[in-house]
Amino acid sequence: MDYFFTSDDLSPTSPGDACRSSPISRRFKSAAESDTIWERFLPSDYEQIILRSVSPVVSATKKDLYFRLCNSPILLDGGNLSFSLEKETGKKCYMIPARELIIIWGDTPRYWTWTSHPNSRFLEVAELRDVCWLDIKGKMGTQMLSQKTTYASYLVFKMAEKYYGLDAAKAYVRLVREVDENEARDKAIIVCLKSKGQHFGRLPKERKDGWMEIEIGEFFNDEGDAGEVEMCLIEIKDLHWKSGLIVEGMELRPKETR
Incomplete structure (x- = not known):
């Protein structure tokens, strides 16, 4: 039986919990991968940080952006600083x-x-x-x-x-x-x-x-x-x-x- 889930049902979870929950059902997977959920895991000022990047940071979804920042640090401020996210928590x-x-x-x-x-x-x-x-x-x-x-x-x-x-x-x-x-x-x-x-x-x-x-x-x-x-x-x-x-x-x- 496929239960109905929304992104609000997942709001307290961590990025790791959201990934582990995706296989439960198609609807749960859709909610777990929504931009609404993954934007909550990104720092509140992520847009301002990305604007300081020395090269464009392009991602199709907020989930893709999250893991892009976890796996590939970006250079900020003309190369005078490096920024990434901690994968399990989304912390800077x-x-x-x-x-x-x-x-x-x-x-x-x-x-x-x-x-x-x-x-x-x-x-x-x-x-x-x-x-x-x-x-x-x-x-x-x-x-x-x-x-x-x-x-x-x-x-x-x-x-x-x-x-x-x-x-x-x-x-x-x-x-x-x-x-x-x-x-x-x-x-x-x-x-x-x-x-x-x-x-x-x-x-x-x-x-x-x-x-x-x-x-x-x-x-x-x-x-x-x-x-x-x-x-x-x-x-x-x-x-x-x-x-x-x-x-x-x-x-x-x-x-x-x-």
């Missing part, structure tokens, strides 16, 4: 490219070089030539992120074929209005940039896109009115020379609960 994810990060000595060719990389979504990545003072920061306004969401921040990177001095570093994430920088540094965690060898901190993981990532901290974005969130990777106490870190950017995405 952003990656800040290396060029938009605050990298101490980043404009000094003796210490850092800027180059293209075939696997990067951005035009440039930063490659560490030789520094003893490693300090990389990224900032973003919390109003840009999904509300009532715990976000994790990740450094997205690779190691050059030849590298040294990059065993570990300190990392922290802070809401600028709420946590003093010195306090955040005192509570910074240890992260390992190498996946092999001796470890005494958080380890990096390989991403589906071929880059490595290391989680550098998390925070709860309540109403999106907490000002800026600052993310930092730093090693300024053990002043040995370091080389071979290739930075694509810093990513903010909802914290995995599983």
